[in-house]
Amino acid sequence: MKSKVNKSVYGYLFISPFFIAYTVMGLVPILYTLYLSFTKWDGFTNPIYVGFANYERLLHDTFFYQTIGNTLIIWIFSIVPQLIIALLLALILNEKFIKGKHFFRAVFYFPHIITPITLGVMFALMFDWQTGSINMLLMKIGVIHDPIHWFNNPWWSRIIAASVICWQYFGFNLIVFIAGMQSIPTEVFEAAEVDGASKSQVAWRITLPLLRPVFLFTLITSVIGGLQLFDAPLMLGDGPGNSGRTMIMYLYETAFKSFDYSYGAAIAYGIFIIIMIFTAITAKATKMTKEA
Amino acid sequence: MNAKKWVSTLLTACMVMLLLAACGKGNNEGAASSSSASASPSASASESASASPSAAPADLSGKLTVWTYFDQVKILADNFMKVHPNVKVDVQIFPGDQYQTKLMSALQSGKNTPDIMDLDHGYIGKFLESPFLADLSAMGGEDLVKSYVPYVTAYGRSADGKLRAISDNSSPGGFWYVRETAKKYLGTDDPDQISAMVDSWDKVIELGKKVAKDSGGKVHLIQGASGLFDIEAFNTESWVKDGKLNIDPKWKDTYATQLKIRSEGVDAKLGFMSSGWGSALNDGSVVLTSMPSWATFMIGNKDGAAKGKFGIAKTPEGWYNGGRWEAIYDKSPNKELAYEFLKYVASPEWQTINLQQTGNMPSNAAVFDQLQDSFKGDLYGDQLILKGFAEQMKSMPARQPNKYDDDILGKWVKVASQGIDNNTPYDDVVAAFKKEVKNTYPEIQVD
Numbered sequence: 074m075k076s077k078v079n080k081s082v083y084g085y086l087f088i089s090p091f092f093i094a095y096t097v098m099g100l101v102p103i104l105y106t107l108y109l110s111f112t113k114w115d116g117f118t119n120p121i122y123v124g125f126a127n128y129e130r131l132l133h134d135t136f137f138y139q140t141i142g143n144t145l146i147i148w149i150f151s152i153v154p155q156l157i158i159a160l161l162l163a164l165i166l167n168e169k170f171i172k173g174k175h176f177f178r179a180v181f182y183f184p185h186i187i188t189p190i191t192l193g194v195m196f197a198l199m200f201d202w203q204t205g206s207i208n209m210l211l212m213k214i215g216v217i218h219d220p221i222h223w224f225n226n227p228w229w230s231r232i233i234a235a236s237v238i239c240w241q242y243f244g245f246n247l248i249v250f251i252a253g254m255q256s257i258p259t260e261v262f263e264a265a266e267v268d269g270a271s272k273s274q275v276a277w278r279i280t281l282p283l284l285r286p287v288f289l290f291t292l293i294t295s296v297i298g299g300l301q302l303f304d305a306p307l308m309l310g311d312g313p314g315n316s317g318r319t320m321i322m323y324l325y326e327t328a329f330k331s332f333d334y335s336y337g338a339a340i341a342y343g344i345f346i347i348i349m350i351f352t353a354i355t356a357k358a359t360k361m362t363k364e365a
Numbered sequence: 366m367n368a369k370k371w372v373s374t375l376l377t378a379c380m381v382m383l384l385l386a387a388c389g390k391g392n393n394e395g396a397a398s399s400s401s402a403s404a405s406p407s408a409s410a411s412e413s414a415s416a417s418p419s420a421a422p423a424d425l426s427g428k429l430t431v432w433t434y435f436d437q438v439k440i441l442a443d444n445f446m447k448v449h450p451n452v453k454v455d456v457q458i459f460p461g462d463q464y465q466t467k468l469m470s471a472l473q474s475g476k477n478t479p480d481i482m483d484l485d486h487g488y489i490g491k492f493l494e495s496p497f498l499a500d501l502s503a504m505g506g507e508d509l510v511k512s513y514v515p516y517v518t519a520y521g522r523s524a525d526g527k528l529r530a531i532s533d534n535s536s537p538g539g540f541w542y543v544r545e546t547a548k549k550y551l552g553t554d555d556p557d558q559i560s561a562m563v564d565s566w567d568k569v570i571e572l573g574k575k576v577a578k579d580s581g582g583k584v585h586l587i588q589g590a591s592g593l594f595d596i597e598a599f600n601t602e603s604w605v606k607d608g609k610l611n612i613d614p615k616w617k618d619t620y621a622t623q624l625k626i627r628s629e630g631v632d633a634k635l636g637f638m639s640s641g642w643g644s645a646l647n648d649g650s651v652v653l654t655s656m657p658s659w660a661t662f663m664i665g666n667k668d669g670a671a672k673g674k675f676g677i678a679k680t681p682e683g684w685y686n687g688g689r690w691e692a693i694y695d696k697s698p699n700k701e702l703a704y705e706f707l708k709y710v711a712s713p714e715w716q717t718i719n720l721q722q723t724g725n726m727p728s729n730a731a732v733f734d735q736l737q738d739s740f741k742g743d744l745y746g747d748q749l750i751l752k753g754f755a756e757q758m759k760s761m762p763a764r765q766p767n768k769y770d771d772d773i774l775g776k777w778v779k780v781a782s783q784g785i786d787n788n789t790p791y792d793d794v795v796a797a798f799k800k801e802v803k804n805t806y807p808e809i810q811v812d
Binding site: 115116117118130134135136198201202203204222225311313314327329330331332333 | 465466469472473491494495496497633634635639640641644772779783786787797804805806807
């Protein structure tokens with residue numbers, strides 16, 4: 074008996090809303106940005122075609138290279154503690170004997186609900202040089218005599234920006250890890266218990282190896298998200314010598330503060346290529362791990 | 366089965382139609398519709414400030430759309446509609462950080478454009494050189510500004526000398542102080558005496574050292590060394606001359622003064638408009654706060670708590686900060702009616718109401734002249750604040766705007782502020798600044 078695929082045109086009607094929406098809201102702006110990147114346009118006059126001039130400028134733009142470095146530093150400073158904290162807490166909160174674990178899960182997840190802008194402002198106020206609560210506290214307990222100008226130090230600026238992101242996302246990763254842990258069959262743990270494995274042995278030799286797919290998921294999503302850091306660092310400022318300025322912040326400042334739309338478009342495509350490279354590296358690493 | 370197919374097709378078609386309708390809808394997101402809540406002026410226009418409403422009120426009719434980022438424009442519109450009851454003014458307010466992009470998109474596309482647009486001091490230069498603003502000089506605009514404060518008029522002119530925007534405010538700056546604190550640390554709360562005490566930066570530094578010593582370092586004379594950026598911003602030459610970056614030598618002296626202010630403990634190291642700055646302004650933990658007249662919204666005056674609490678002294682140099690200009694869209698079908706609106710904006714009648722209701726200082730020098738011996742603000746007790754501002758406003762250099770000045774000033778502020786924090790030599794600050802300018806504006810020649 075021959076199977077016959079139903080090629081009814083009505084199917085196209087059903088999927089058309091998404092494609093129309095994507096074309097109008099997504100594809101057209103993406104292509105228009107590409108067109109703009111080959112022009113000189115200040116938003117008032119008509120765009121003038123300049124070929125690869127913007128990309129040439131981008132290749133020699135030391136400020137842009139600096140933002141790539143800043144973004145990576147902030148991302149590494151946020152992802153490493155984020156995963157460690159999330160993992161430790163997940164291991165603890167996954168234990169049966171812990172009381173109130175649902176309450177703690179909810180509490181740790183709360184920062185993820187708050188908008189990054191709000192968190193950025195909150196941290197900016199907390200670490201303010203003259204009136205910040207952190208300096209007040211440190212002075213009160215006698216750790217420091219004069220207030221520290223946190224945002225005048227390149228590394229502190231980056232660490233504070235990373236802290237905001239770390240604080241926002243560790244709860245989300247915690248939930249992901251707990252979900253991963255709960256998907257591990259209980260028989261494995263019971264067998265380990267019967268064999269007399271200690272808690273640490275169970276964690277190192279059973280839980281963590283079986284969580285590998287969850288780790289990979291977290292890593293890929295954080296690479297893509299981490300390279301697009303914008304809102305929280307924006308609230309904390311560029312930092313001394315632009316040390317806290319991320320790639321997307323630079324794009325925003327160029328296109329929407331200096332109103333150099335065409336160069337901003339070139340920066341956008343530059344960022345696109347960088348994210349693509351890093352995603353490819355991550356995907357490659359994922360493949361290798363799978364094969365291992 | 367057929368019916369099912371028919372229904373599903375119809376539903377899908379409906380969804381597509383809805384989607385398209387949503388896409389094609391007029392973009393009024395975030396726009397506040399015209400305010401119907403009339404802000405009844407608490408005081409009528411001053412008798413001495415002769416009102417010169419243009420056409421006979423009944424002759425004017427129609428509808429105007431005004432785009433702005435400043436909610437007090439509703440008060441202006443309401444007052445205009447009182448004078449011209451047959452005109453409807455629709456004020457659309459957009460968030461300040463999105464306004465410029467929104468306006469540029471509308472003007473570029475020519476769709477959903479306003480009749481009148483507000484332009485901020487920070488970016489008016491770009492718009493004045495665009496083809497979108499009507500030539501007010503050709504419409505008789507020179508008459509509207511003949512008694513204006515010179516710098517306000519100059520800032521609404523395009524490079525060809527034509528008037529393209531006018532403002533109803535002059536945004537003068539001064540030293541605000543809590544009278545009680547001034548008495549305690551300066552020995553007086555008299556604005557003239559305090560002005561004399563701080564009429565040079567050297568005097569400011571000496572007095573600052575004394576205040577720091579007397580208070581055991583708890584109270585500072587001024588909020589921040591960064592206040593000097595605003596004071597010097599328009600007492601210096603333009604940042605771009607003949608396509609070249611121009612750093613006025615005065616910035617070098619200013620920077621040296623700022624370093625001295627910082628090293629001698631004269632300032633509280635607070636950033637303009639930061640939360641700490643606001644607290645210090647209100648509680649008097651800083652004696653003198655340099656700020657423009659429009660920043661009084663930072664003063665806590667709930668239930669008249671700040672009535673008579675403040676005085677205003679002169680800064681070593683007269684200055685202004687910010688401001689909002691209004692222009693007519695060149696392709697507006699209501700240009701004549703829009704011009705009548707601008708006539709009202711420029712009139713002493715409106716600027717008097719504005720002064721009394723909002724505390725915004727006038728741009729029409731006639732209002733200064735007529736009210737400087739009688740106007741008293743709620744916050745300032747018996748001080749005749751207009752008197753102090755009148756002289757400095759009239760003598761401010763009338764500088765033409767350009768599309769670079771405000772942005773480049775922002776870069777200088779950013780780099781020099783870091784320099785003050787780190788006690789960086791001036792030449793290093795200049796080098797970092799030049800690098801910033803060169804990177805953002807490759808078309809500007811940087812030596």
